[in-house]
Amino acid sequence: MRKIFSLFIALFLFSPAFAQGKKNVIFVVADGGGPAAMGLLLQYARYAQNSPYADRTSNMEKLFSASNLGIVLNATKETIVSDSAAAGTHMAKGTLTYPEYLGMGADGQIGESLMKKAQKLGMATGLVTDVYLSDATPAAYAAGTDSRRKYEEISLSLLNSGADVLLGGGLNYFISDQDLQDDRYSGIFKKVPYRKDLEPALQNGLFQKLITSGYPLVFDKKGLKKAKNKKLIGLFGASAIQYSVNPAEYAPNLKEMTEKAIEILSKNEKGFFLMVEAGALDWMLHDNDQGAALAELLELDETLGYIKQWADDNPDTMVIVTADHDTGGFGFQYRKVKGEELNLKQEQGYPLYDKKDYSVKSNLDIIAKQTKMQRDMRAEFEALGEKRQTPKAIQDYLKANMGYELPLDVIEDKGDFEDSLKEVNKRLGVVWSTGNHTGSPLFVSFYGSGAPEKPGILHNTEINKIIEGFLYDGK
Numbered sequence: 001m002r003k004i005f006s007l008f009i010a011l012f013l014f015s016p017a018f019a020q021g022k023k024n025v026i027f028v029v030a031d032g033g034g035p036a037a038m039g040l041l042l043q044y045a046r047y048a049q050n051s052p053y054a055d056r057t058s059n060m061e062k063l064f065s066a067s068n069l070g071i072v073l074n075a076t077k078e079t080i081v082s083d084s085a086a087a088g089t090h091m092a093k094g095t096l097t098y099p100e101y102l103g104m105g106a107d108g109q110i111g112e113s114l115m116k117k118a119q120k121l122g123m124a125t126g127l128v129t130d131v132y133l134s135d136a137t138p139a140a141y142a143a144g145t146d147s148r149r150k151y152e153e154i155s156l157s158l159l160n161s162g163a164d165v166l167l168g169g170g171l172n173y174f175i176s177d178q179d180l181q182d183d184r185y186s187g188i189f190k191k192v193p194y195r196k197d198l199e200p201a202l203q204n205g206l207f208q209k210l211i212t213s214g215y216p217l218v219f220d221k222k223g224l225k226k227a228k229n230k231k232l233i234g235l236f237g238a239s240a241i242q243y244s245v246n247p248a249e250y251a252p253n254l255k256e257m258t259e260k261a262i263e264i265l266s267k268n269e270k271g272f273f274l275m276v277e278a279g280a281l282d283w284m285l286h287d288n289d290q291g292a293a294l295a296e297l298l299e300l301d302e303t304l305g306y307i308k309q310w311a312d313d314n315p316d317t318m319v320i321v322t323a324d325h326d327t328g329g330f331g332f333q334y335r336k337v338k339g340e341e342l343n344l345k346q347e348q349g350y351p352l353y354d355k356k357d358y359s360v361k362s363n364l365d366i367i368a369k370q371t372k373m374q375r376d377m378r379a380e381f382e383a384l385g386e387k388r389q390t391p392k393a394i395q396d397y398l399k400a401n402m403g404y405e406l407p408l409d410v411i412e413d414k415g416d417f418e419d420s421l422k423e424v425n426k427r428l429g430v431v432w433s434t435g436n437h438t439g440s441p442l443f444v445s446f447y448g449s450g451a452p453e454k455p456g457i458l459h460n461t462e463i464n465k466i467i468e469g470f471l472y473d474g475k
């Protein structure tokens with residue numbers, strides 16, 4: 001009898017329902033991160049000769065391999081292509097809507113976000129992003145408006161959202177010119193390391209509300225590290241936090257913000273809901289800048305490594321990773337080479353297949369060498385003045401900042417910096433289909449407690465329902 005009883009206890013203890021409580025949700029959104037963009041990270045980790053991963057496996061690959069993977073469609077009420085506002089609304093609220101609508105369904109209803117539902121269940125909640133907090137992906141959890149550009153309303157709704165932790169960029173979206181010139185605040189603005197970049201976005205500033213909101217307020221990495229309270233707002237950039245390709249020393253990265261958010265939120269015994277957005281990724285993809293996008297993906301990957309480890313240590317946690325939409329329609333291609341380029345490549349023993357250059361794995365190493373955004377390179381080089389923009393200067397500049405040496409005669413032929421830069425991108429076998437969003441299907445990964453066994457092909461409103469089910473199940 002006793003034996004049977006112990007067996008019963010053992011079965012109970014090891015049954016999935018017991019082993020996996022349902023407590024915390026960490027929802028990661030790679031903004032603009034369609035399959036090919038995520039593929040850039042997966043391929044870089046695996047195939048680059050100088051892959052920074054000793055086992056050639058990105059954290060994203062480790063997480064996805066251990067997850068239940070699905071495919072997500074993100075069509076809005078009327079359109080195949082989505083923006084972050086509609087996709088954010090679909091996932092935050094579970095209701096179908098139109099592009100530009102933020103936290104409001106196509107029916108005009110505002111409803112309750114996952115964050116609000118979690119709060120009603122007594123859970124702690126937080127939003128983390130590396131772009132501005134009032135941008136669509138985080139704000140979809142707080143706002144309810146028919147335009148993602150109504151910043152006064154959106155920023156106020158963030159302050160009133162009840163979130164315990166709000167970390168990101170976007171001080172611009174809480175202030176007006178008047179706030180910036182107000183003597184009462186000069187002491188506070190002095191503490192803002194990026195104050196020279198501030199360009200107030202509001203007519204009627206919210207700064208007074210922000211500083212009296214009851215949240216401790218921090219503006220840099222040091223302040224973030226020291227923060228010990230149960231509530232926190234961190235604003236680490238005027239708009240976005242400075243990009244990963246050349247980060248600012250004072251600014252925390254996505255992993256550091258996520259770490260602090262989890263440290264604070266996990267003190268709540270009822271668990272937490274945390275949304276983490278890799279938002280600058282979308283901006284780099286809009287710029288069709290693969291080097292800067294890879295830098296954002298590597299920052300995301302470091303964050304995913306931390307999150308997976310935390311979820312492994314706290315198995316009552318579900319981790320969801322997806323994108324809201326694809327941006328840029330990125331890809332690697334093959335292209336036919338001819339003339340001088342063909343001769344040179346053949347001389348160098350460069351691998352060609354039927355005179356075609358199939359983008360080679362070593363291009364991944366070159367892409368990773370990029371030191372700043374291509375947009376900044378253009379501006380910086382143009383500022384040199386015409387006299388100094390010699391073909392040799394172009395060659396040296398591109399080699400130093402793109403890691404690629406374009407032959408001098410090609411540069412002479414192209415004539416200017418812009419066309420030479422385009423040629424480098426072409427020779428890396430990189431293609432983009434647009435500077436906007438595409439309607440590409442997306443990946444979704446569910447990991448840990450409560451992960452649906454076979455997600456299959458979902459619409460992104462269904463991700464909301466899965467997370468909602470987890471929240472209520474756990475209570």
Ligand SMILES: [Zn+2]
Nearest residue numbers: 032282286327
């Ligand atoms: Zn976008």
